[in-house]
Amino acid sequence: MPRFQSLEAALKHYFGYDSFRPGQKQIVEQALQNRDQLIVMPTGGGKSLCFQLPALLQPGLTVVVSPLIALMQDQVEALRDNGIGATFLNSSLNLHQVRSREQAILSGKTKLLYVAPERLLNEKFLPFLDLIREKMGIAAFAIDEAHCVSEWGHDFRPEYRQLKQLRQRYPGVPTLALTATATDRVRQDIIQQLGLEQPSIHVASFNRPNLYYEVQPKQKQSYSQLLQIIRQSEGSGIVYCLSRRKVDEIAFKLQQDKIAALPYHAGLSDTERAENQTRFIRDDVRVMVATIAFGMGINKPDVRFVIHHDLPRNIEGYYQESGRAGRDGEKARCTLFLGYGDIKTIEYLIDQKTDVQEQRIARQQLRQVIDFAEGTDCRRTIVLGYFGERFVGQCSGCDNCLAPKPVADWTIEAMKFLSCVARCKEKFGMNHIIDILRGSKNQKVLQYGHNKLSTYGIGKDKTVEEWRLLGRSLLHQGLLDQTTDGYSVLKLNSASWEVMRRQRTVSIAIDNTPNLAAQPLEARTAEVEMLFQKLRSLRKEIADEQSVPPYVIFADSTLKFMALQQPQTLTEFAKLSGVTSHKIAQYGKKFLIEIQAYTQTQNSHPTGTEQYTLQLYQQGLSVAEIAQKRDLRPTTIIRHLSDLVEKNQDVDLDRLVDRDRQVKICQALEKLGDISLTPIREYLGEDYSYDEIRLVRGRWRHEKN
Structure with a gap:
């Protein structure tokens, strides 16, 4: 030992x-x-x-x-x-x-x-x-x-x-x-x-600082919303759904849209579930669409996103399921779709329970999930509070902290809403109350004569969604109650009457949060990202040969270090986090060859900024004019042009350096070799500028290679 x-x-x-x-x-x-x-x-x-x-x-x-x-x-x-x-x-x-x-x-x-x-x-x-x-x-x-x-x-x-x-x-x-x-x-x-x-x-703290939490209102076209997030995300992900039917439906649609996805639920055979799980863990497919049957023991550390297409049943389940993202410590995104239709589905499932106590607990857990989804506080504060851990908020890693929703005083609107509930004798649900407020002429409103109420039509200035937002917020804040007998009838409580008597004000968060799914988790240069993807492909090939999951070879975080630092020797490679002496012996040379090949290719191709300089130069602009247009120093433009010459790009060097002077500089380089500019200029004399020597050296280097 x-x-x-x-x-x-x-x-x-x-x-x-x-x-x-x-x-x-x-x-x-x-x-x-x-x-x-x-x-x-x-x-x-x-x-x-x-x-x-x-x-x-x-x-x-x-x-x-x-x-x-x-x-x-x-x-x-x-x-x-x-x-x-x-x-x-x-x-x-x-x-x-x-x-x-x-x-x-x-x-x-x-x-x-x-x-x-x-x-x-x-x-x-x-x-x-x-x-x-x-x-x-x-x-x-x-x-x-x-x-x-x-x-x-x-x-x-x-x-x-x-x-x-x-x-x-x-x-x-x-x-x-x-x-x-x-x-x-x-x-x-x-x-x-x-x-x-x-x-x-x-x-240990239950806080996972590398996870970004967000809640998005579930749109009518929720699949398009889901597809957009997946296409904007990188790496593997899990999509959780409430039902087997929805799992199969979404997995099929993703496959049709060229997203490598597989289903996972209790309705599949043991063999199918095992095969699908293995293919996901080994990166043969990118997305697993699953019910909560896909759970404990999924040892895939490089899941980059978890999406709850449907509302989870409780906070603990949500924490466990969203927690399957970013187990390697790298950044990951956890998105929850808040759809009020899902609440009805979960309430129906709760009603199927035969034990009254189980029903009560399940409803309480559902209420906690809704509180989390509708909450305007820091998401971490809400989740960690569930586990008894205090968190002060402002985590900079959730939608509520990065884009706080503006809070508005809706006391007058709340008084109208609650007054309408009272005038309907607390016998109806939210949709009916909103219909009355907005002056609807539907059959139910007319049948009960509610078009004759004083509250009829007094809320035409607000949309159905705005009234629904207020109604949910009143429930969330405990300013209104709702029956749990399956009919969701609204009931007033003592706090409701305080609002109507102007003894209590009501503020609600107005949801105009920008779509954060479109914002990248981190900015990486295109070059580093390209090498990272090449290294992932190599890792996948090796993993397939050995019949093991790719993360067993190297973690994503280690591949990112390779892409950023681009080691050129085994000694440099050994210093990377996540690289053991055993892994150097097994994989070091293979990954070094890939990195070296990439850096050589990159060195032979102009960068984006060099290409822009070349484009302007070919349009006839001088070095000074290009520098002014690009707000760069002339010496920077000269460096671009010398590198472009060395990479054999179409730069007319005669425009920049007289032909006879080019010959003299080349003779000096042949004699002195590829050394720094100062001794070359001392050899040639002060009549020659550093810019001339740099440009000609670019051509000389290209011809030598």
């Missing part, structure tokens, strides 16, 4: 990173002290490294309990690609494969073993675990997705309750319990159910 001067040196050696993410180093240090720990760290926070790095620095085997086969396989593939001894045992293997892997474990070649809870506690497997303890020792148990142990968690699994047996059978082996989300009640339940002894508790 290699010795390292510091944990950072070990981190760089095994994983290629120069520094830890917040909280990771302390967790690793305590793991090396054999402490029990409870680690609550959101998706993308780097939970896996918290048990993987200690496993490599300690004697013995670390056993990782994971509930999902796909997640095990992905993590093991990534570890093996870093040259780390890791394996899994699950139902996807035949008997021969199981025996072979067990022998490798007993030979000491494996440091991490991933196993499902059902297998771990099997009476045939426990004796094998005893043998491991006897031969090489068990370093630790890492319980991933630990919230599954608690019936108060969002994904309770009864088999997790049996894991307490580990503490009884192996009392001296420390346990690390890891989860992406857990309330205080769930945390206490995890500690009790797993029998953790005086554990260190680490609760």
